[in-house]
Amino acid sequence: MTAVQFNQDADGIVTLTLDMPGRSMNVLNEELTGPFSDAIAKIENDASIKGVIITSGKKEFLAGADIDKVYRMTDPAEAFAMAEAYKSFLRRLEKCGRPVVAALNGTALGGGLELALACHYRIAIDNPKAKFGLPEVKLGLLPGGGGTQRLPRLIGIQASLPLMLEGKELKAAQAKQQGIIHELAADKDEMFAKARAWIAANPKPVQPWDDKKFKWPGGDSKSPANAQVWAIAPSMASAKTWGNMPAPTNIMSSVFEGGITDFDTGCRVESRYFAELVVSQVSKNMIGTLWFQLNGINKGSSRPEGFERSTVRKLGILGAGMMGAGIAYVSAKVGIECVLLDTTQDAADKGKAYSAGLLDKAIKRGRETPEGKDAFLARIKPTTSYDDLKGCDLIIEAVFEDRGIKADVTRKAEAQLAKTAVFASNTSTLPITGLAEASERPKNFIGLHFFSPVDKMPLVEIIKGKKTSAETLARGFDYVQQIKKTPIVVNDSRGFYTSRCFATYPMEGLTLLAEGQHPRSIEVAGLQAGMPVGPLALQDEVSLSLSMHVLEQTRKDYAAEGKTVAEHPGVAVIEKMVRQLDRVGKKSGKGFYDYPQGGQKHLWPELTKHFPLAETQLPQQEMIDRLMYAQANEAAKCFEEKVVESVADTNIGSIFGWGFAPHQGGALQFINAVGLDQFVKRSKVLEKKYGARFKPARILVRMAKEGRRFE
Numbered sequence: 001m002t003a004v005q006f007n008q009d010a011d012g013i014v015t016l017t018l019d020m021p022g023r024s025m026n027v028l029n030e031e032l033t034g035p036f037s038d039a040i041a042k043i044e045n046d047a048s049i050k051g052v053i054i055t056s057g058k059k060e061f062l063a064g065a066d067i068d069k070v071y072r073m074t075d076p077a078e079a080f081a082m083a084e085a086y087k088s089f090l091r092r093l094e095k096c097g098r099p100v101v102a103a104l105n106g107t108a109l110g111g112g113l114e115l116a117l118a119c120h121y122r123i124a125i126d127n128p129k130a131k132f133g134l135p136e137v138k139l140g141l142l143p144g145g146g147g148t149q150r151l152p153r154l155i156g157i158q159a160s161l162p163l164m165l166e167g168k169e170l171k172a173a174q175a176k177q178q179g180i181i182h183e184l185a186a187d188k189d190e191m192f193a194k195a196r197a198w199i200a201a202n203p204k205p206v207q208p209w210d211d212k213k214f215k216w217p218g219g220d221s222k223s224p225a226n227a228q229v230w231a232i233a234p235s236m237a238s239a240k241t242w243g244n245m246p247a248p249t250n251i252m253s254s255v256f257e258g259g260i261t262d263f264d265t266g267c268r269v270e271s272r273y274f275a276e277l278v279v280s281q282v283s284k285n286m287i288g289t290l291w292f293q294l295n296g297i298n299k300g301s302s303r304p305e306g307f308e309r310s311t312v313r314k315l316g317i318l319g320a321g322m323m324g325a326g327i328a329y330v331s332a333k334v335g336i337e338c339v340l341l342d343t344t345q346d347a348a349d350k351g352k353a354y355s356a357g358l359l360d361k362a363i364k365r366g367r368e369t370p371e372g373k374d375a376f377l378a379r380i381k382p383t384t385s386y387d388d389l390k391g392c393d394l395i396i397e398a399v400f401e402d403r404g405i406k407a408d409v410t411r412k413a414e415a416q417l418a419k420t421a422v423f424a425s426n427t428s429t430l431p432i433t434g435l436a437e438a439s440e441r442p443k444n445f446i447g448l449h450f451f452s453p454v455d456k457m458p459l460v461e462i463i464k465g466k467k468t469s470a471e472t473l474a475r476g477f478d479y480v481q482q483i484k485k486t487p488i489v490v491n492d493s494r495g496f497y498t499s500r501c502f503a504t505y506p507m508e509g510l511t512l513l514a515e516g517q518h519p520r521s522i523e524v525a526g527l528q529a530g531m532p533v534g535p536l537a538l539q540d541e542v543s544l545s546l547s548m549h550v551l552e553q554t555r556k557d558y559a560a561e562g563k564t565v566a567e568h569p570g571v572a573v574i575e576k577m578v579r580q581l582d583r584v585g586k587k588s589g590k591g592f593y594d595y596p597q598g599g600q601k602h603l604w605p606e607l608t609k610h611f612p613l614a615e616t617q618l619p620q621q622e623m624i625d626r627l628m629y630a631q632a633n634e635a636a637k638c639f640e641e642k643v644v645e646s647v648a649d650t651n652i653g654s655i656f657g658w659g660f661a662p663h664q665g666g667a668l669q670f671i672n673a674v675g676l677d678q679f680v681k682r683s684k685v686l687e688k689k690y691g692a693r694f695k696p697a698r699i700l701v702r703m704a705k706e707g708r709r710f711e
Contacts, residue, residue, distance in 0.1 A: 001021045002035045003018065003019065003020040003021065003026075003031050003032045003034075003035050003036075004016055004017070004018055004019075004032065004035040004036045004038075004039050005017040005019060005057070006039050006042065008048075008049065011050065011196070012048050012049055012050035012051070013049075013050055013051045013052070013053060013196060013199060014039075014043060014049050014051070014052050014053070015052075015053045015054075015055065015192075016036070016039055016052060016053070016054045016055070017055055017056065017057045018032065018036075018054070018055070018056045018057065018058070018061075018062060019056065019057030019058060020032055020058075023058075024058065024059075025058055025059075025060055025062075025063045026056055026058055026060070026061070026062045026063060026112075027062070027063050027064065027065065027066045027067075028062070028064060028065045028066055028086065028111045028112075028115075028145075029065075029066035029069060033085075033086065033089055036089070037089055037092075040089070040092050040093055040096060043096050043098060044092070044096050044097070049098060050098065050099075050199065050203070051098050051099045051100070051101070051196075051199030051200075051203075052096070052098055052099070052100045052101070052199075053100075053101050053103050053192065053195045053196070053199070054100065054101070054102050054103065054115070054116075054119060055102075055103040055104075055105055055192075056105055056106065058106070059105075059106050060105075060106035060107040060108075060112075060130075061102075061104045061105060061106050061107060061108040061112055061116070062108055062109075062111065062112030062115060063107070063109060063110070063112055064109050064110025064111040064112050064136075065110060065111045065144070065145075067139075067287060067291050067292075069082075070141070070278055070287070071284065071287045071288065071291075071292075073278050073279060074279055075279070076275040076276060076278070076279050077275070079274065079275035079278035079279060080271050080272060080274070080275035082144075083144040083145070083270070083271040083274045083275065084268070084271050086111070086114075086144070086145045087145060087146050087267045087270075087271065090114065090115065090118035090145060090146055091118075091264075091267075093115075093118050093119070094118045094119070094120065094207050094210070095207075095210065097204070099120050099121070099198070099199045099202050099203060099204070099205050100118075100119045100120050100121075101119055101120065101121045101122070101123060101195040101198055101199060102115070102116035102119035102121070102122045102123070103123055103191050103192060103195050104116060104122060104123065104124035104125065104130070104132075104172075104181070104191075105125055105188060105191070106125070106127065106129075106130050107129075107130050107131045107132070108124075108130075108131075108132050109131060109132070109133055109134070109135055109169065110133075110134060110135060110136055110143065110145075110147075111143075111144075111145045113132055113133065113134060113147070113180075114134070114143060114145035114146055114147045114150070115145070117146070117147065117150040117151065117154065117180075118146065118150070118207075120202070120205040120206075120207065121182050121183075121195070121198050121202070121205070122180070122181045122182050122183075123181070123182060123183045123184070123185055123191050123194050123195055123198075124172045124175065124176070124181045124183075124184055124185070124191075125172070125184070125185050125186070125187060125188065125191055126172050126173065126184040126185065126186060127172060128171060128172075130171065130172050131169040131170065131171065132169065132170045132171075132172065132174075132175040132180060132181065133163060133167065133168050133169040133170055134147045134151065134163060134164050134167070135167035135168075135169060136164075136167065136247070137164060137165060137166070137167045137245075137247045137248060137251065138167040138286070138290065139283060139286050139287050139290060139291055140245070140246070140247050140277060140280065140282045140283035140285070140286040140287065140663070141247060141274070141277050141278065141283055141287075142164070142247055142250050142251045142254060142270070142273060142274055142277060143164060143251075143270075144270065144271065144274035144278075146267050146270065147164065147270075148164065148251060148254035148255050148258060148266075148270045149209075149254070149255075149258045149263055149266040149267050149270060150209070151163065151164070151180070152216070152255050152258070152259065153208060153209045153214070153216060153217075153263070154179060154180065154208065154217070155178055155179045155180065155217060156216065156217035156218035156219075157216070157218060157219070157220075157221065157226050157229060157255060157259060158218055158226065158229055159178065159179075159217075159218070160255070161229070161233065161251075161252070161255060163178075164251050164255075165237065165248050165251055165252070172184055209263045210263070216259070220259040220260065221255070221256045221257075221258075221259025221260045222259070222260055226259075230256060233252060234249065234252060237249060237252065241663075242527050242528050242530065243528075244282070244528075244530045244661065244663045245282065245663055246276070246277060246280060246282060247277055247282075247283075250273040250274075250276065250277055251273075253269075253273055254266070254269055254270040254273050257269045258270065281673055282663045284665075284673075285663060285664055285665025285666075285669050285670075285673060286662065286663065286665055288665055288669060289648075289651045289652065289655065289665040289666045289669055290655070290662070290665070293647070293648035293651055293652055293666075294486070294648070294652055296648050297486060297487070297488065297648055297649065297652055298481075298486065300477070301646065301648065302477070302487065302488065302489040302645075302646060302648075302649055303473075303474055303477040303478075303489075304470040304471070304473050304474045304477075306470075307470070307471050307474040307475075309478055310393075310474070310475045310478045310479075311393075311478070311482060312331075312336055312393045312394045312478075312479045312482060313336065313337060313393055314336070314337045314338075314339070314391050314392045314393055315327075315328075315331050315336050315337070315338050315339070315392060315393070315394050315395075315396065316338075316339045316341065316388075316389040316392040316394070316395040316396070316413065317331075317338060317339065317340050317341065317395075317396050317398060318341050318395065318396070318397040318398060318399055318409045318413060319341075319342060319397065319398040319399040319400075319409075320340045320341070320342040320347050320348045320350065320351025320352070320382065321342075321347075321351065321398065321399075322354075322452060322453070323398040323426055323450060323452060323454060324340060324342075324351055324396075324398040324399075324426075325340070325350075325351040325352070325354035325355065326354070326450065326452065326453055326454025326455055327396055327398060327426070327450060327454055328340045328351060328352070328354075328355060328380050329354065329355040329358060329454065329455050330454055330455055330483045330484075330485070331483055332355065332376055332377075332379040332380050333376070333483070334482060334483055334484065335379070336379065336482070336483075337379050337381075338379055338380045338381065339381050339383060339388045339389055339392065340352055340380055340381065340382045340383070341382075341383050341384065341385075341386070341388065341389070342382075342384065343384065344384060345382065345383075345384055348382030348383055348384060349382045351382060352377065352380045352382045355376065355377060355380060356373070356377060358455060359372075359373040359376055359377070360373070386412050386413060386415070386416050387416065389413055389416040389417065390416050390417075391418075392416075392417060392421055393421055393422070394421065394422045394423075394424065394475075394479055395413050395414075395417065395421065395422070395423045395424065396424045396425075396426055396448055397409055397410065397413070397423070397424065397425045397426060397427075398426040398450075401427060401428070401429065401430060401549065401550070401553065403430065403434070403435070406425060406427070406430070406435055406438070407435070407437075407438035408438075410423065410425075410435070410438040410439055411438055414439060414440055414441070419441065420444075421444065422444050422445075422446060422472055422475050422476065423439060423441070423444055423445050423446075424445075424446050424447060424448040424476060425445075425446075425447050425448070426447075426448055426449060426450055427447060427449065428449055428495075428496075428499045429494065429495050429496075429499055429550050429553070429554075430553075431465075431492050431493065431494055432445065432446065432447040432463045432464070432465035432468070432492045433465040433466045433467070433492050435447075435465075436465045436467060436468075442465065442467035442468070443467050443468065443469040443472060444469070444472050445465055445467070445468060445472070446462065446463065446464065446465065446468050446472050446473065446476045447461070447462065447463025447464075447465070447492070447496070448460055448461075448462060448463075448476060448479075448480070449461035449462075449463060449496060449498070449499075451498075451657060457656070458485055458486050458656050459485065459486050459487075459488065459498075459652070459653065459656035459657045460480045460485045460486070460487050460488075461487075461488055461490055461496060461497065461498050461653065461657065462476050462477060462480065462487050462488065462489045462490070463490055463491070463492055463496050464489065464490070464491055464492060465492050466492060473489065477489070486652065486656055488644070488649040488652060488653040488657075489644075489645065489646075489649060490638075490643055490644045490645075490649070490653075491642055491643050491644075491645070493641070493643045494554070494557075496643065497635075497638050497643050497644045497649075497650070497653055497657075498653055498654075498657035498658055500634065500638065500643070501631055501634045501635050501638060501654065501658065501667065502657065502658035503568075504630040504631050504634045504693075505526070505531065505535050505538065505627060505630065505631050505658065506535040506536070506538050506539040506542070506570075507535075507568045507570035507571075507630075508535065508570065508626050508627050508630045509522050509523075509526065509534065509535025509536055509538075509539070509570075509627065510535070510536075510539065510570030510573040510574065511568070511569045511570040511573070511690075512525075512535075512618075512623060512626070513536065513573055513592075513607070513611050514569060514570065514572060514573050514611060515614060516611065516612055516613050516614025517613075517614065517617060517618055517623065518608070518613060518617060519536060519592065519603050519607050519608070519611075520603060521617065521618075521620065521623065522534065522535060522536060522623060523535070523536055523537060523603070524620070525620055525623035525624045525627060526538075526627055528620060528624055529624045529627050529628050529661055530661025530662065530663050530664060531627070531659055531660070531661055532659040533659075535627065536592035536593070536603070537592070537593060537601075539574075539585070539591070539592065540585045540586045540591035540592050540593055541585070541586055542585070543584060543585040543586070543587055544574050544577050544578050544583070544584045544585045544591055545578060545584040545585060545588075546585075547574050548574055548575070548578045548579075548584075551571060551574065568693065569691070573611070576610070577591070577592075581610065583604070586601075590604070591604075592604060592607060625682065625686065626686060626690065626694075628661070628664075628670065629679075629682065629683055629686055629694060630693065630694070631654070631660060631667055632667045632668070632670050632671050632679070633683060633693075633694065633695075633696060633697055633700070635650055635654055635667035635668060636667075636668065636671060636696075636697040636699055636700050637697045637699075638650070639668065639699065639710075640697050640698060640699035647668055647710045647711060650666065650667060650668050650710075651665060651666025651667060651668050651669050652666065653666075654666045654667040654668075668710040669710070671700065671710065672709045672710055676700060676703050676704040676707075676708065676709060677704045679696070679700060679704075680696045680700050680701055680704045683695065683696035683700070684696060
């Protein structure tokens with residue numbers, strides 16, 4: 001069976017149906033493009049053919065390029081030839097002399113949308129789940145099938161750049177509003193009827209860029225209207241990525257150069273920039289982790305087998321603070337009935353009001369309706385009564401990080417639950433096995449560690465206690481996917497995986513401050529490394545008072561076990577800031593930064609008074625290495641200790657959990673890219689200069705000797 005079905009009707013209209021055998025989605029590779037090219041040749045040479053409709057036999061239209069093939073490429077000449085071959089194929093399609101309509105029955109992303117753009121007319125079914133866009137930048141690539149040339153010529157340079165630089169995915173109505181799709185249809189029958197009507201009315205269409213009278217919407221690259229774009233956009237992209245992401249620069253270069261030349265030359269320019277990105281280490285890092293490993297997680301690679309998929313219908317949330325309120329929002333958003341419980345009705349109501357505030361913003365942006373808001377809020381019941389928890393499939397405890405308080409609410413909530421219900425704690429640091437001691441059903445007890453703000457952060461860390469059953473883990477995994485978050489599975493330990501590794505970044509920044517490095521240089525080093533914010537700003541966000549509380553709780557726990565804490569040198573900075581200087585972080589308006597009301601945050605001018613500058617300031621690369629190696633080495637230790645069991649969970653957890661530099665592909669992929677042998681050598685140098693925390697994990701020393709890498 002061929003991947004492209006060719007059917008010609010009595011009116012001379014050919015329908016090409018893309019339907020690759022043995023695949024759930026169509027992708028661009030030789031299996032598809034070979035028969036597609038043959039079909040185009042037949043159309044070019046058969047005068048009886050009056051028009052062409054291109055559609056899909058799958059649920060979606062076309063997913064895009066064959067990422068497997070792109071990932072394996074190491075020769076830029078091969079990548080260049082691949083891009084040129086696809087563009088040649090599309091040029092034949094749009095210049096075949098017949099009207100060509102893209103009948104988009106579902107999602108068209110990347111190369112799929114580029115195929116649609118090469119058609120003269122685009123009609124899409126108004127399916128709320130369908131997505132349209134050019135998201136290649138998210139994998140360190142650019143649209144290599146003419147997307148950087150067709151889209152700007154279709155909707156203008158200023159309108160197209162954000163779509164490609166941010167990898168935005170649009171719904172059908174949004175794509176129509178942008179001018180990317182011409183018409184919407186309610187169903188397949190209407191879509192095909194409209195396609196045939198357009199073909200009949202437009203027997204000899206010409207693409208806008210092939211029309212001799214073509215003018216760029218909003219002007220070409222030389223026009224005064226776009227002068228400000230080219231003056232500002234490159235510097236904005238550089239400031240945002242700190243030079244770590246070459247794809248945005250190559251996208252802008254392709255659009256700019258295409259805007260001062262003809263279409264075919266612009267396409268050739270695009271192929272050169274595409275080839276450079278395909279073989280770059282950044283794209284290999286990002287594709288390996290954010291495509292292959294992430295897809296594996298989303299398909300359930302960490303979920304125990306042998307259990308049917310479960311669905312949470314009623315959820316109880318203990319604690320209506322920021323975390324509890326956020327959990328209620330993301331759960332109600334997918335239709336789950338939520339009971340939001342707190343000690344006072346005012347506190348519970350305030351938690352529900354958090355969802356109301358987010359919905360009001362969505363209404364202003366046209367993403368929600370007042371009726372939708374009312375239905376949404378009706379699913380959240382604020383209360384102080386534990387009786388309201390009856391019938392809950394799942395309880396999530398999100399109260400203060402105190403063992404006594406958590407034990408108390410656990411016992412009260414469990415008294416209302418069926419024996420099959422699951423109880424989860426949202427703790428970020430306290431071991432789940434210890435918390436489960438308050439439960440009568442420890443096998444049904446699990447950790448679900450959300451990240452703040454819950455409505456924006458994509459990850460949930462699922463923590464298995466020593467007695468957590470495989471079925472409970474599976475049910476926790478299903479709930480996380482039900483609320484459209486990415487789950488990673490970790491074993492119980494202090495700080496688990498993400499909190500334990502996350503702490504190394506701000507703590508190393510505090511140590512640099514204590515050593516006399518300039519605070520601004522420390523912050524810039526973090527940003528240059530690819531982290532979303534500097535380590536001092538991040539510590540302010542977390543709150544120094546919270547870190548102080550966790551530190552004191554840890555000391556108590558170790559003392560109870562007859563142990564002492566081997567404390568990080570950055571601890572002294574936290575103690576000084578909290579106890580001596582009364583600067584506890586962003587919430588109080590003063591930490592390492594000042595946060596003036598209505599003004600811009602800025603580093604506290606007196607920092608260097610309390611942490612005097614050293615005569616010798618370290619090179620930026622030395623600070624970058626310390627910040628990055630501290631995180632990656634701790635992640636390797638967690639992998640070695642089986643706190644986290646898969647390379648995918650380790651890498652995805654580092655990026656989605658605490659913002660480890662995405663261009664590096666995650667903490668373990670960073671080690672891969674540096675090279676195990678080189679990473680170990682550099683770690684030993686850092687250990688000798690700065691302390692035992694840089695001693696390379698034993699697994700790294702062993703893997704370096706064996707010539708292995710993380711796979």
